[in-house]
Amino acid sequence: MRFFVTGCAGFIASNLTDGLLALGHDVTGFDNLSTGRIEFLCEAKRNPRFRFVEGDLLDAVRIAPALAGSDFVFHLAANADVRFGVEHPTRDLHQNTIATMNVLEAMRETGVKRIAFASTGSVYGEAEIIPTPENHPFPVQTSLYAASKLAAEAFIEAYCEGFGMQGYIFRFVSILGERYTMGTWSISIGSCASTRNGWTCSATGSSVNRIYMCRTA
Ligand SMILES: NC(=O)c1ccc[n+]([C@@H]2O[C@H](COP(=O)([O-])OP(=O)(O)OC[C@H]3O[C@@H](n4cnc5c(N)ncnc54)[C@H](O)[C@@H]3O)[C@@H](O)[C@H]2O)c1
Numbered sequence: 001m002r003f004f005v006t007g008c009a010g011f012i013a014s015n016l017t018d019g020l021l022a023l024g025h026d027v028t029g030f031d032n033l034s035t036g037r038i039e040f041l042c043e044a045k046r047n048p049r050f051r052f053v054e055g056d057l058l059d060a061v062r063i064a065p066a067l068a069g070s071d072f073v074f075h076l077a078a079n080a081d082v083r084f085g086v087e088h089p090t091r092d093l094h095q096n097t098i099a100t101m102n103v104l105e106a107m108r109e110t111g112v113k114r115i116a117f118a119s120t121g122s123v124y125g126e127a128e129i130i131p132t133p134e135n136h137p138f139p140v141q142t143s144l145y146a147a148s149k150l151a152a153e154a155f156i157e158a159y160c161e162g163f164g165m166q167g168y169i170f171r172f173v174s175i176l177g178e179r180y181t182m183g184t185w186s187i188s189i190g191s192c193a194s195t196r197n198g199w200t201c202s203a204t205g206s207s208v209n210r211i212y213m214c215r216t217a
Contacts, residue, residue, distance in 0.1 A: 002026040004070035007077030009036025011179045021047045032056040040179050057099035063106035073115040075103050085144035092148035100152035104159045114166045121173040122146035
């Protein structure tokens with residue numbers, strides 16, 4: 001298959017890119033290198049089935065030419081840092097919601113029908129039940145980051161309904177691993193240790209499949 005991966009130079013998407021290539025797929029990666037690092041793509045760039053496009057998703061006209069011919073979009077590019085939202089009140093809106101809208105429009109324009117989106121467990125705010133089930137009611141939003149991701153989810157749902165697309169929404173909880181660049185390992189490992197027994201995953205089927213992964217204590 002031919003995959004289009006946004007944010008391909010970032011922590012999660014660069015690992016995803018390597019995984020897709022290892023499975024024998026073609027990958028076009030798109031990234032503006034704002035928080036991503038080109039060295040994370042060293043291995044991918046040695047693979048003839050990988051193509052890197054340096055570009056900004058807010059520069060909407062750049063997306064469709066890069067996306068055309070893809071079978072599936074993994075949309076992971078974002079301002080992934082939940083901190084500092086109130087210091088930059090429009091950043092999450094632009095990087096997370098409008099960038100997603102631009103990806104969806106490019107998909108509509110080029111006839112690409114399937115998208116997987118990296119959302120966040122933060123949409124549940126200060127959830128009262130831990131581990132938080134997928135159908136937990138949404139409390140008041142507690143960050144501009146989560147609000148922007150929830151809006152992006154809504155656009156994906158509406159595009160699925162309106163234009164016959166298929167969406168997969170993953171609400172990640174804190175992920176750690178090789179190439180992680182935010183925060184400090186000492187704090188992260190400390191908080192990880194108490195809840196490191198693995199992941200549960202639940203999914204519901206519809207035109208939009210929501211997949212929520214949460215740690216089990
Ligand atoms: N890491 C986690 O624990 C976690 C938790 C929940 C959700 N997520 C989500 O998963 C995704 C990946 O997170 P990550 O930790 O790998 O972050 P990351 O910052 O390492 O990767 C994001 C990538 O997107 C690129 N990017 C940002 N804005 C862009 C734009 N306008 N145009 C093109 N490229 C752009 C950056 O350069 C970077 O390479 C994000 O959507 C994030 O919100 C991550």
